[in-house]
Amino acid sequence: MAHLTYEQSKSKAFTIIIILGIMTIAEVLFALLGKGYLIEGIEFPAIVMALVMIAMSLAKAYLIVYEFMHMKYEVPGLVKSVLLPTLLLVWAIVAFFYEGNGWNKSRTKLINKYKGIDDTQIDKGIGFIDNDTYYLN
């Protein structure tokens, strides 16, 4: 704020909100396009979709924090003390997604174990598949 006049910061805020609005529309259109809602037969792989969406959301977060919350005009020490700790989340994301994948593998293993049992036994009402899927959910 300190370096901008009132008129300048006023027009700047307007520019930023327009950019944020356009980015939101672009995100939604890209989500609908990538999942095949807009044009028949066109779909993007899930990983591409996720990466583009995350990149756009981070860009929006940058605009909100740096422009709207005036982080841009704070002293470097404040910026670092607030933003650097969030880097810990990178490890949290990596570790927990690794863990989640591990759980998925265990679940699949359990389900496959019961696939070896023939269907006649299930029909007789031994029925532990139902119970297990209940706990698995």
Added chain:
Amino acid sequence: MADTTVHSVDHDHHHESEAHWNGGSRPFKASYGKLMMWYFLLSDAFTFAGFLIAYGTLRVSMNTWPVPDFVFSTFPGGFHHKPLYFVTVMTFILLFSSYTMVRAVQEGHRENKNGVVFWMILTIVGGAGFLGCQAWEWSMLMGKEHMSITTNPFSAHIEAGTYLEGDGHDIKAGDTFEAGESYLIHKHGDEWHNLKYTVNGGPNDGMVKQQEFGPKAFGALFFFITGFHGFHVLSGVIFLIIICVNAASGLYVKRKNGYEMVEKIGLYWHFVDLVWVFVFLVFYLI
């Protein structure tokens, strides 16, 4: 005589409070209140990150998960199959209220009382509008689609098949579906109608099965995380109202610090918008 004494004491007190800070320049050239607001927001960011990471972890740990474009596809006025439309409207309401908040802070910097109050009222309207939209979304999910924190009627098929019965809505007996196709189990009265189908292809070819409920974690995570965010919006609106009334009463004119209170609630309000960017990403876009 007595009057002048009181007056001079007041004066001294005023000077003293300005001289309280003896540690040279302020840390990070920011006031105590603003700095602490930043650190509160940092800790709150970790809380929300924890919730969203939990959502992601549980999602990747399941082999089926409700598809957001299918779950969030109703629009006021009886519209269906409008994926993401309503939530985009909600996002725009919150973004707009963030802009009006910026304007309120800017008017505060030039000590324009009427400007501050005007833009803060617009921000309050935006916040309340967002809460109204969320209430509508929740009531649709709970009242019409019967999703709760323990029951999740939304799921997606893990194998292809042919329906043996219809649900009276979109599905007719004989309709076929592919793996990955979403479904909603309907409830009529007190009874759930899990449709029966025969599996087409795969190791279970020809087997008769019925629609299973989706992962129950979905309902709990959705209501808890969007509810926690909505609670932040609600408390934000309450604080905005208090500060707006204070500003209108001329309290901050006396303080002559460029409406710092408005700046602090502004930081909080932008943070609520920032969190919504990520809730929107995790729940609706991916």
